[in-house]
Amino acid sequence: MSTKGKIGVYRFNELQKSKRRRLSDPKVRSMPSGYKKFDDHTEMKTHEYAEFQKKLFAEKARNRRRFRLVFWSVMLLLVIVLSYFLFFYEMDPIRSFKWPN
Secondary structure (H helix, E strand, C coil), X not given: CCHHXXXXXXXXXXXXXXXXXXXXCCCCCCCCCCCCCCCCCCCCCHHHHHXXXXXXXXXXXXXXXXXXXHHHHHHHHHHHHHHXXXXXXXXXXXXXXXXXX
């Protein structure tokens, strides 16, 4: 890249940085929306929360188990396919060559 190109890229980056709006800028207003902020005022009892956590942990464990099963079965399939092509597939070009009739 030439020097002019580098200077152009640098100037473009500086221009982009100067146009950037910061969240802490007091001049920047947040967009008005028709919806209010969602406030959740419901409270769980301790036994309800413990039950909810137990279900959540069981679901995470099930997802982890499923992920491991899929991951290792794909790895096993990959090893099988690679070993087939490395050891059993006919790759000798002289023996596999067939003269056209």
